[in-house]
Amino acid sequence: MKDIRNVAVIGGGTMGNGIVHVFAQNNFNVTLVETKKELANRAIETIERNLDRMVTKEKISVSDKEDALKRIQTSLKLDEAVSDADLVVEAVPEIFELKRKIFEEIDKSAPEHTILATNTSSISITKLAAVTGRPEKFIGMHFFNPVPVMKLVEIIRGLETDQNIAETIQKLSEKLGKVPVTANDSPGFVSNRVLMPMINEAIFCVYEGVATPEAVDDVMKLGMAHPMGPLRLADFIGLDVCLDILNVLYEGFKDPKYRPSPLLVKMVDAGKLGDKSGEGFFKYDK
Numbered sequence: 001m002k003d004i005r006n007v008a009v010i011g012g013g014t015m016g017n018g019i020v021h022v023f024a025q026n027n028f029n030v031t032l033v034e035t036k037k038e039l040a041n042r043a044i045e046t047i048e049r050n051l052d053r054m055v056t057k058e059k060i061s062v063s064d065k066e067d068a069l070k071r072i073q074t075s076l077k078l079d080e081a082v083s084d085a086d087l088v089v090e091a092v093p094e095i096f097e098l099k100r101k102i103f104e105e106i107d108k109s110a111p112e113h114t115i116l117a118t119n120t121s122s123i124s125i126t127k128l129a130a131v132t133g134r135p136e137k138f139i140g141m142h143f144f145n146p147v148p149v150m151k152l153v154e155i156i157r158g159l160e161t162d163q164n165i166a167e168t169i170q171k172l173s174e175k176l177g178k179v180p181v182t183a184n185d186s187p188g189f190v191s192n193r194v195l196m197p198m199i200n201e202a203i204f205c206v207y208e209g210v211a212t213p214e215a216v217d218d219v220m221k222l223g224m225a226h227p228m229g230p231l232r233l234a235d236f237i238g239l240d241v242c243l244d245i246l247n248v249l250y251e252g253f254k255d256p257k258y259r260p261s262p263l264l265v266k267m268v269d270a271g272k273l274g275d276k277s278g279e280g281f282f283k284y285d286k
């Protein structure tokens, strides 16, 4: 199998720019693919800011930062960007039809050896793999926000993912300084199957008047040593993303225990999406 040197990351949003950051910091050549120049520029600015933060904390040197930035290119052309990629990591919004379109195009333009990975947080890996002609080279590579900080990469094998590909992606994750943990394809995988019911239950506590958002979060921070309470974390992830994932669990298992809290639905309807909209369970500076 060819060594992974060139990586294309599709999407420069919260997860995408973090993924580009860790690949570039760990000596890979990365092409960040976006749909507009402004979005690509914004992603690079975020990466620079996060690298600066690491320089300030003396985790990396100024020259490490500059070298990492030199390894990043941006592109608005998906077909060109993947034409010499050894690995493509897709990190676009959680909309199956959008991902389908992107993977069909990648599959046409990427060389035969290229491994296709998705950072999806809950869409079936098997279903996404099936839109390509190479389901054996398709895998879930699920990073966590903030990507430069969180150690986990959840690796999800689709029904047809080749064992060698899974091992390659595990080793690659270690090269990125991460800890890979493998799961089979199932709604929400492990991370969101465990995390989202906890967040949903925290929202039910507020909905039913059991406690205020502050109190719910204090219980989990001070009693369970969580770095963020579940409602602060829900805002950080995005309430729309939480709702989408809960719906995937609910529809995937057909089990009422995953039904989203009506309060979560209402907040998303009202445009209160958490950090990104300036308000969720708490208020933020935009």
Ligand code: CAA
Pocket: 050, 051, 053, 054, 057, 121, 143, 144, 145, 146, 147, 148, 149, 150, 191, 192, 227, 228, 233, 237
């Ligand atoms: N890039 C680089 N470094 C960053 C960073 C970033 N984007 N964000 C934070 N950091 C660094 C800081 O510089 C700091 O470094 P030091 O330890 O050297 O001081 C460290 O991370 C901690 O940051 P802060 O001191 O600013 O703040 P904090 O102590 O409150 O920690 C946090 C912030 C790391 C986000 C912490 O609150 C935390 O771990 N929260 C939980 C996050 C979590 O659960 N993420 C998973 C979400 S689920 C998901 O992503 C996937 C999904 O499918 C939904």
